[in-house]
Amino acid sequence: MMKITAYADQVSAAPGETIDFMVNCEAPTFKADLVKLICGDMNPDGPGYKEKNIKAIGKYKGRKQVIHAGSFVEVPTAEQLQSLQSFTFQAFIWPTTPDKGMQAIISNWSDSGQAGAALIIAPDSKGIGLCLGSGKGKAELVTTGKALLAHEWYFVAASYDAKTKSVTLVQEPMHNHVGAKDAAKTKKKVKTARIGKHADPVILGAYFKQNDKGRTVCGGHLNGKIDSPRIANRSLDVAEMEALKSGPISGALANDVVASWDFGADVTSIHVTDTSPNMLDGEIVNMPVRGMTGWNWTGDEMCWRHAPEEYGAIHFHDDDLHDAGWQVDFSLTIPKGLQSGLYAARLRCGKGEENEDYVPFAVLPPRGTATAKICFLLPTGSYMAYANENMGFDVPMAQLLGGRLVEHNHQDIYRNAHREYGSSCYDSHSDGSGVCYSSRLRPILTMRPKYRSWVGGVGSTLWQFNADTHIIDWLEAMGYDYDVVTDEDLHYEGVSAIDKYNVVLTGSHPEYHSKEMWDAMDTYQQRGGRLMYLGANGWYWRIAYHSETPGIMEVRRGEGGIRAWEARTGEYYHSFTGEYGGLWRRNGKAPQKLLGTGFSAQGFDISSYYRRKPDSFKKEVGWIMKGIGKDEKIGDFGLIGGGAAGLEIDRADRLLGTPPGAYVLASSEDHTDIYLVVCEELLINYPGLGGQENDLVRADIVYYPTQNGGGVFSTSSIAWSGSLSHNGYNNNVSQMTKNVLDRFASNKPMEG
């Protein structure tokens, strides 16, 4: 098992700026070095692993740092909460794992003192319960004894009358299923005569356990939704509970309501509003999902902005994670004069792979400058979407997609043992719902040099971050000067992040883009910027970054596209922004509009090659094809699946936006039947969708000039970069890439 794991607070920094590093190290000490990453591929058949030592950062004391996963709402304690004796807690809930043991709904609880009260889903499938703690000895639990059904809405309430020592529980299903026996109204006498006082926070969706170096640590995490949680300062009768269920608080209860949280407000925020005059506002922790359909969602509106009163739910998960919140172990100020590029803090606490971790980041050029004509756009949004992806461990179809056995690395084995490190947007939560948020404020062990991914095709088996080092390696080997800029720089700075460059190169798989990033790239092209799209499945999903808190992105897997999970109906709109999520194609911006080609098919066993098309013989594009023979197969070699055309592949399509003047220079052929047409093309499913039969299973190499002297060149294959180094970088994939890059990097405008 790995002895050292780490993350950084930034994914890019310019010279003079500082990055903080947080390290979990089980050894007494570790050493940190700044290294330049060149090639992360460990395959002996490739160019070999390459990194360059830049400088020693230091030697540091190791300490164990742990992750506390699971989301909740935290409300700081207040006099009105501390003084509660008799009370009522109530809410609507939609439990997703009601049989998974105790899960707290509303807790005003101190675990250390066993004091306070909590409305919970009771252990042993005994329905809802009220836990009472006097602060002296054992807590007392009253339950309905009626098991809850998963994925059904309930109104639940619990009241306690200190004078009569009686508890009332209400468990009211919003839909009555014949024979379900899940409704209950229970009244019971209890022994507890007084609720123990404490100063711990009120927690919704979990209960407070302890404070760990500034982090609130909770237990009893709820899987499922809570809507309209409310607290009253006396024991309401059932009719009063009904009156307080939802909507504005009636005058008759004005003196009784202590808190009434509206989860439908502040959806884009981490803030949670209490609409009562007490203003007991809170904050979400570990990013539970907002903008979720509530108990009263009618289906008349699909967007939370249009009917916030029907989107009063937050979906909590026991494995949600945003900021791991570790203590800083060391900081690195990027040295002045350090060339822009891909770098990492290399951490070692002993010998061997188990005692080593890397935290990669981009060193930007000095702010406001470009130090090269070429920019490599590091697709960090896509790295985040795939962060700590567990499909190889969890999903039976992985071996079908790959057409072979799944391979696991030591990082995968560690991540499986430490699920608290959080999942990717390709995984499901422990309750089966899709993971729509992904954070980089945690160790991302898939975003590492030397890492191999099961999905990366036979051969080097690289995917995303490490596959992109094949492009970095080629730039270095060919002697190009280049700067590196990340997706987040493009998102936050817009076109100014790239507009000083003659050409922008993408990674092998730049799949995820925010509106800000899409607009910036569009503007760059319109101004005459040139784009080399050295991959496939690009500009596919629309994402959003949170406006208040850094390092977390959102994707809603809506009504189309290759989806590892599907967003529930009515939950297609980003909570971070209110934008309609899903495919860019379903937002009126298919990738063909920006790249000339867009996602068409995928398969993950072996790659294939391209054949020249008639357009490639036109004199206008002779400069691209220079050095490539008439009948030559292009890329019938390579480290990713053995060919340059493979894994995910894109095609030109005029109706989806490929410009009318685009040249289709070459197309791939002869893919295996593991390759299948993407599902957004399947309005009617039909036989013959595999690579041996279907014309849509192909990658098109496309070039077209754009206005103001710009141009776009798209290779349309994730595997392309794995062929660049073949035969000492002397091959037709490398040649074509060089032909285009030399021309695109020049100051001479492209001819339209």
Added chain:
Amino acid sequence: MPDIYEVEDNYRPKPDDRRLIEEFRKNPIGHHSPDLQRLLNRLRSGPMADKYCLVVIKPSREWQLAKTSGVPGKPLKMLSQRFTRMDDAEWYVFRQRWKALTGETLR
């Protein structure tokens, strides 16, 4: 424990399908006839509990056979077999799955 579905399903190899064994042995990863692809879909689609997988010992050079637990967080079960060619690992697992499906031991 076999790592393929034990439930009744709509495809089981017929006597004539034994020819697919040799086709697979010659080329475990890559282009396959439709009949072999159908058989492989059957063999590879089992649930994650006790499902064969590989652990990388030396990148692109050596792998150790293992089985997933099927329970997120529960460790792999490491098996003793090691392979220096991916094709050999595929052939070994094919034989185990063929036996689980048909009862026949392949040499």
